[in-house]
Amino acid sequence: xxxxxxxVCGIASLCGVFLALIQIQxxxxxxxxxxxxxxxxxxxxxxxxxxxxxxxxxxEMGHLxxxxxxTQNYIRKKxxxxxxxxxxxIKDDLLRADSQFSELLKMLDIDMSAHIxxxxxxxxxLVTTVLQTQNMKGxxxxxxxxxxxxxxxxxxxxxxxxxLKQEKV
Amino acid sequence: MIATEYRPMVDKLxxxxxxxxxxxxxxxxxxxxxxxxxxxxxxVEQFASYPDDVSVVAIELLNGLGEKIDGIYIxxxxxxxxRVFELYGMARRNAxxxxxxxxxxxxxxxxxxx
Numbered sequence: 001x002x003x004x005x006x007x008v009c010g011i012a013s014l015c016g017v018f019l020a021l022i023q024i025q026x027x028x029x030x031x032x033x034x035x036x037x038x039x040x041x042x043x044x045x046x047x048x049x050x051x052x053x054x055x056x057x058x059x060e061m062g063h064l065x066x067x068x069x070x071t072q073n074y075i076r077k078k079x080x081x082x083x084x085x086x087x088x089x090i091k092d093d094l095l096r097a098d099s100q101f102s103e104l105l106k107m108l109d110i111d112m113s114a115h116i117x118x119x120x121x122x123x124x125x126l127v128t129t130v131l132q133t134q135n136m137k138g139x140x141x142x143x144x145x146x147x148x149x150x151x152x153x154x155x156x157x158x159x160x161x162x163x164l165k166q167e168k169v
Numbered sequence: 170m171i172a173t174e175y176r177p178m179v180d181k182l183x184x185x186x187x188x189x190x191x192x193x194x195x196x197x198x199x200x201x202x203x204x205x206x207x208x209x210x211x212x213v214e215q216f217a218s219y220p221d222d223v224s225v226v227a228i229e230l231l232n233g234l235g236e237k238i239d240g241i242y243i244x245x246x247x248x249x250x251x252r253v254f255e256l257y258g259m260a261r262r263n264a265x266x267x268x269x270x271x272x273x274x275x276x277x278x279x280x281x282x283x
Binding site: 117 | 197198200201212216231233235236
């Protein structure tokens, strides 16, 4: 009788161990499945961000107008290093606007690439000026020309924004 | 020394600027002048090198977006310095419309002299 009880206990114990192993395996599977989902979600969010980055949203256009105004203030204050950083951002956004609103720009008779070219030349002039200033040399920069080029860019962005608002209405 | 592939371009720029067939533009740098040719542009610039303070003329090629893609830098006393400095001087006079300004001033002076 005692042997039978021992055998039953042994079998029950083995079953317990076996069930515990299955549960551990299931937990492992769930953990890896959760981490796979997390990885996939991360990738999807990144892809989505990249996709959004490719288009200039309505809100970003308002932000771009603000950035241009801030850059003009940096130019006025002769803080050329800060202006260069913002102008790189402006250039990137104008490039995006150029490809995104090519039809609208054509309709408005705006040659965006000419303005992007001016911004690029201005960035180079500012970088040269920053280096010249560091070397205690005189500068040949014409800050008001850069201010005017930025104003032209700002007016273009405002025109695009106004057209989009009209389309929405 | 002007690089071989640049030499015909420099000669042509001098020739056409001399004949008033090109319209150079000013830029945000008082010593830098730009000409747009098709989708691309050429920039001519004069500056003093650091720290030796030698005069340098730069001729740079820009792509359609105004990004510098290549350039040559000729400093004094290079054999070709006078040639590129001639181009810089012509581009400057053309962009700033110096001849036109002198002519306008002369017209006013002549009218007062009558």
